Amino acid sequence: MPQVSFEPLEEKVIEARARALGLGRAWSQHREEVLAAARDAARLGSVLPVLDPTAEPWPPMCVPGSEAAGTPEACPPEHDE
Amino acid sequence: MTAPQWQTASELALEIEHRRVSPVQLVEAALGRITQWDQKVHAFVTCDQDGAHTAARHAEEEIASGRYRGPLHGIPIGIKDVIDVQGLPTTCCSRIRLEHRAQTDAAVVAALRQAGAIILGKLTTHEFALGGPSFDLPFPPARNPWNFDHHPGGSSSGCGAALAAGLLPLAVGTDTAGSIRNPASACGVVGLKPTYGAVSRNRVFPLAATLDHVGPMARCVDDVALLFEGMIGPTQWERHDKAQSARPPSSHREVPDLRGLRIGYVRSFHEQDMPADPEVAMALDTVATALAEAGATVTTVPLPDLKSFSAVSRIILQAEGWATHSDWLRAHPDLYGQSTRVRLLPGAFLTADDYIRSQRIRRVLLAAVQAVLHEVDVLLCASAMDPACRLDDPAEIARTYPRQARTPFNVTGHPALAMMAGLSRTGLPLSVQFAGRYFEEATVLRVARTWERMGGWQDRHPPELDGVADSGAGQKLGAAAVTGP
Numbered sequence: 001m002p003q004v005s006f007e008p009l010e011e012k013v014i015e016a017r018a019r020a021l022g023l024g025r026a027w028s029q030h031r032e033e034v035l036a037a038a039r040d041a042a043r044l045g046s047v048l049p050v051l052d053p054t055a056e057p058w059p060p061m062c063v064p065g066s067e068a069a070g071t072p073e074a075c076p077p078e079h080d081e
Numbered sequence: 082m083t084a085p086q087w088q089t090a091s092e093l094a095l096e097i098e099h100r101r102v103s104p105v106q107l108v109e110a111a112l113g114r115i116t117q118w119d120q121k122v123h124a125f126v127t128c129d130q131d132g133a134h135t136a137a138r139h140a141e142e143e144i145a146s147g148r149y150r151g152p153l154h155g156i157p158i159g160i161k162d163v164i165d166v167q168g169l170p171t172t173c174c175s176r177i178r179l180e181h182r183a184q185t186d187a188a189v190v191a192a193l194r195q196a197g198a199i200i201l202g203k204l205t206t207h208e209f210a211l212g213g214p215s216f217d218l219p220f221p222p223a224r225n226p227w228n229f230d231h232h233p234g235g236s237s238s239g240c241g242a243a244l245a246a247g248l249l250p251l252a253v254g255t256d257t258a259g260s261i262r263n264p265a266s267a268c269g270v271v272g273l274k275p276t277y278g279a280v281s282r283n284r285v286f287p288l289a290a291t292l293d294h295v296g297p298m299a300r301c302v303d304d305v306a307l308l309f310e311g312m313i314g315p316t317q318w319e320r321h322d323k324a325q326s327a328r329p330p331s332s333h334r335e336v337p338d339l340r341g342l343r344i345g346y347v348r349s350f351h352e353q354d355m356p357a358d359p360e361v362a363m364a365l366d367t368v369a370t371a372l373a374e375a376g377a378t379v380t381t382v383p384l385p386d387l388k389s390f391s392a393v394s395r396i397i398l399q400a401e402g403w404a405t406h407s408d409w410l411r412a413h414p415d416l417y418g419q420s421t422r423v424r425l426l427p428g429a430f431l432t433a434d435d436y437i438r439s440q441r442i443r444r445v446l447l448a449a450v451q452a453v454l455h456e457v458d459v460l461l462c463a464s465a466m467d468p469a470c471r472l473d474d475p476a477e478i479a480r481t482y483p484r485q486a487r488t489p490f491n492v493t494g495h496p497a498l499a500m501m502a503g504l505s506r507t508g509l510p511l512s513v514q515f516a517g518r519y520f521e522e523a524t525v526l527r528v529a530r531t532w533e534r535m536g537g538w539q540d541r542h543p544p545e546l547d548g549v550a551d552s553g554a555g556q557k558l559g560a561a562a563v564t565g566p
Contacts, residue, residue, distance in 0.1 A: 021429050022407075026414035030422065037426030041399070044427065045435040047392050048442060057444035059437055060291075 014038040086114055086247030087542055090304040093250060094152035097144065104137040104144070104155030108199055111157045115201075115248050118546065121229055123221045124243035126162045127169050128202040133157065136199045143197075153311045154197030159252040161237050162203040163210050164295070165284040166190050169202075173209045173286050174220050176416045177409055188281035189253060189295055189312050196311040201249055205239030210255055210288045211402065212421025214238065214472055224472060225267055226543040227509050231469045232478060234267030236260040240298045241268035246546055251308045252298045257288040258394055259464075259487030261296045262499030266512030267469040269501040269541065271305045271529065272298040274487075276519045277494030280312050289401035291440075292394065292491045301539040302500070302530040309522060336534045337527055339375040344528065345382030345457035350486040354387040357466040357484075364502040364511040369461060371535045372528065382453050382460070385446055387486060393446065394488040396431060396439040403428025447493045454495070454518050459528050462486050464499040464514035468507065486514060496522045498529050501538040508544070 018027045018034050027034050051057075083092065096102035112130055119125050140155040160166055163173050165183035167190075172178045186194065194200065205223040207213025213235050214222035223238040225231040226246040233242040237254030241264025244252055254261040256274040265272030273296045280295040287293055297308035346369050351357035357365075373379045403410075406425050414422060453460070466484035470477040490497035495516050502513035513532070517525040533539050 017430065022411040023414075023426075023429060025412070026410060026422075026426065029415055033419070033423050033426060036423065038430045041427040041430035041435075044392065044396050044399075045432060047388075048396070048435065048438045051438060051441055057441050057448075059440035060444065 011035060084247075084547075085110055087300070087540075087547075088250070089301050089539075090156050090250040090299060090307055091152065091301075093156055094154075094307070097155045098149055098152075100144065104140040104199060105134070107155060108133045108137040108157055108201070111201055111249050114246075118246050118248060121224065122226060122242050122246045122248065123223045124205055124239040124246065124248055125159070126172055126174060126203045126205055126220050126239065129166075129169060129200060132168070133199050133201050136194075140197055140199060150195075150197035151311075152307055153193065156198050156251060157201040157249050158193060158198045158308075159201050159204045159240060159243050159249050160190060161210075161240055161252070161254045162206050163255055163286040163288075164190060164253060166200055166203065171203070171286060172219070174206050174213075174218050175208045175418070175421070176219055177413065179219060183284070185284065187284035189283075189285070192281075192314050193253070193308075193311050195314075198251070198311065204237070204243055204252060206255075207236035207238060207260075208418045208421040209286065209406070210236040210257060210260055211424050212418050214478065215418040215420045217420075218418045222472065225469050225509075226546055227269060227469075228507075228543075229545075230471055230473070231509060232267060232472045234264035234465075234469060237264050237272070237298065241265055241270055241272070244268065244270040244298060244300050245543055247542065250299060251304060253308070253312065254296060254298050255285060255288075256294045256296055256487075256491065257292045258398055258491055259485055261294070261298060262464050262487045262497065262512075262514060263485065265298060265499040266465040266514075267510065269504075269510030269512075269538065269543075270298060270300050271302055271498065271500040271533075272296065273305050273309060273498045273522065273525070274490060274496065275309065275313075275522055276496045279496075279520065279522070280309075287401075287405055289398040291401065292398055294491070302498075302526055302533050305498070305529075306523075306526050336375060337531045339372060339377035339528065339531055342377045342459065342524075342528070343457040344369075344372055344377045344379045345453055345460045346379055347384050347460055347462035347486070348381050349383060350387055351463040351466060355463075355466055355484055355486070357463055358468065358505075360468070360503070360505050361463060361466055361511050365461070365463060365513055368502050368513045368532055368536075371532060372461070375531050375535065377528070379461070380457070382457060384453060384460075384462075384489065385449050387489070389442070390446060390489040390492050391483065393439045393443050394492050396435050397443070397492075399425070399428035400431045400436040400439075401428075403431070443492055446489070450489065450493045450495060458517065458521075458524055460516040461528075462514050462516070464512040468505045468509035468511060490516050495519060496525050498525050500529055500533065501536070501541070502532075503536070503538075504541070
């Protein structure tokens with residue numbers, strides 16, 4: 001997969017984002033961890049390839065009986081309760 | 082003669098069925114062993130002595146009156162502490178859940194009770210099946226019975242440690258990114274992550290809903306098959322292909338014949354993507370050679386790069402984990418252990434685009450594995466790339482934790498089993514992994530059973546715990562029979 005470089009996120013941007021996400025308390029108590037988490041998430045997202053939005057594969061949508069349509073991989077088998 | 086603590090569940094079932102051993106004796110023996118060793122192993126969060134005694138007496142009465150339920154009847158079992166057992170706390174080894182009490186049994190626990198199994202207690206997990214090993218939680222981390230200074234793997238750490246220490250013969254774990262197969266690998270036992278959805282997750286605390294699996298762990302392959310059958314119930318078992326060959330009689334010790342079976346050896350995982358410790362690589366080659374000698378056709382097969390599986394797995398796990406924990410993380414971040422918190426927090430910053438793209442790429446990866454499994458029946462590959470590291474070495478834990486090839490099968494949902502492949506020069510277990518087609522656990526178990534019997538690993542136990550006479554009840558095993566008709 002292509003490696004995409006990214007600029008480390010600015011601390012103020014991360015703080016604003018964390019507070020908007022309701023992580024104000026975590027920011028106050030564990031600031032370094034929140035900074036690392038935001039940067040880790042940006043890095044994680046950046047390694048994924050870009051996919052053609054008009055073509056398969058799409059995210060799985062489980063429809064009972066989809067196995068019969070020949071796409072069992074779209075619908076991981078679930079336990080019958 | 083096998084020492085009582087190392088007897089398999091399949092052997093014990095025969096003893097119980099023929100009334101040479103009673104469930105009460107078994108429970109007392111297990112409790113004696115737990116009293117003797119768990120202060121070092123730390124496998125148990127909750128040991129339900131009263132509940133186990135009551136259930137054992139009930140089982141004994143049933144068997145004595147001729148109502149034998151089957152091979153799990155009267156067998157003690159441990160449950161990972163993220164799975165509900167009625168009346169007991171499901172702490173998830175977290176401060177956040179210390180006051181919890183389960184109102185009902187998880188579906189898998191109910192199925193095992195129905196089969197007559199005796200719930201002995203709840204077993205240590207990394208916090209919420211994610212963090213760890215951690216020393217800042219209300220419970221100490223489990224330790225590896227092969228060397229108490231070393232990591233037992235996780236997150237089903239108590240399951241692996243309890244089995245390897247001979248505290249019980251069967252355990253139920255969960256596996257979201259390898260958490261059954263990691264402790265199986267580190268502790269030299271057998272762990273099966275079944276097909277996604279094969280075992281109910283009803284009343285099991287989730288980590289990542291589309292990656293979570295519940296599965297069996299034991300000291301031998303036959304016991305894993307026995308427990309798996311009990312977990313899914315006889316009706317569900319019929320759905321599984323080749324069910325009849327999954328659990329041969331326990332007295333059947335000869336090496337199965339693998340002629341006609343095609344095994345794909347995924348060398349790229351441990352040779353290119355993530356070069357393994359040389360001892361691990363050598364052990365994997367030994368397994369491949371042995372299975373070829375048993376009649377299988379072993380060929381090298383390609384799969385996508387481990388890094389692709391890993392990236393997709395992390396994003397899905399962290400996004401779904403955040404969805405579960407967001408309220409608690411916002412309100413009480415300080416109640417989490419540090420290791421768990423730093424693994425959960427990135428999920429807050431992932432975007433919908435990250436998650437959706439991961440799920441789409443997941444389907445590409447799944448299709449690649451499916452294509453290979455059209456050509457071969459079973460995949461052979463690495464589980465852990467290294468023997469277990471020291472528990473008190475956070476840098477080494479951080480280095481070795483991602484060095485594994487287990488997450489691919491959480492991403493795809495294929496059944497996968499990890500077991501012992503040898504011992505390192507330092508006396509720690511080395512491991513191998515087998516994966517198969519959806520619902521073809523029986524074929525995976527057949528290959529695993531072949532390797533087990535060729536390697537003789539089911540008879541190897543941690544030296545410090547092997548040959549040590551049990552104090553108390555353990556010595557009484559087999560001394561008396563259940564009375565009755």
